[in-house]
Amino acid sequence: xxxxxxxxxxxxxxxxxxxxxxxxxxxxxxxxxxxxxxxxxxxxxxxxxxxxxxxxxxxxxxxxxxxxxxxxxxxxxxxxxxxxxxxxxxxxxxxxxxxxxxxxxxxxxxxxxxxxxx
Numbered sequence: 001x002x003x004x005x006x007x008x009x010x011x012x013x014x015x016x017x018x019x020x021x022x023x024x025x026x027x028x029x030x031x032x033x034x035x036x037x038x039x040x041x042x043x044x045x046x047x048x049x050x051x052x053x054x055x056x057x058x059x060x061x062x063x064x065x066x067x068x069x070x071x072x073x074x075x076x077x078x079x080x081x082x083x084x085x086x087x088x089x090x091x092x093x094x095x096x097x098x099x100x101x102x103x104x105x106x107x108x109x110x111x112x113x114x115x116x117x118x
Contacts, residue, residue, distance in 0.1 A: 007105040011064060012049035014098055017089075018042025019070075025086045034080045034087035040073050041091075045098060060104045068099030080085065 019042035021027075022035035025108040029035060045067055050061040072095035075088040 005052075005105060007101050007108075008049050008052040008056065008060075011052070011098065011101055012046055014094055014101070015042045015046030016043070018045060018094060021090055022087070025090055027087050028084055028113065032080070032084065034075070034084035034091070035079050036070070037074050037080075037091065038087065041067055041074075058106070064102035065099055065106075067113045068095045068097070068102060071095030071098065086112070092112055 018038045021042075022030050022038050027035050027038075045064065048060050048063050048067070071091045074095075075091055078095070083089050
């Protein structure tokens, strides 16, 4: 894989945003379920992005794809969709962006594309 991909830098920004978003957006609580999901996913996305910046591997993109999808479905699964509207939208949008960024990074790697079509 190529090094210094912009997708990894963007992913790090997404992770950091998730970590600080409960303090910036009007979440009901800094310790509620939605806030903990933001912290957990944010730290994980940031850690994977930092790893990808130094040691780019394809597994990181798959992890990010799963994290993006997990962030999208978490308001439904953990049932905070009605109580935490701002957090829900934040998780939907960031989950979508993380998943799209991961797919984009996967498609930019020609060796991985060959493996998918073979």
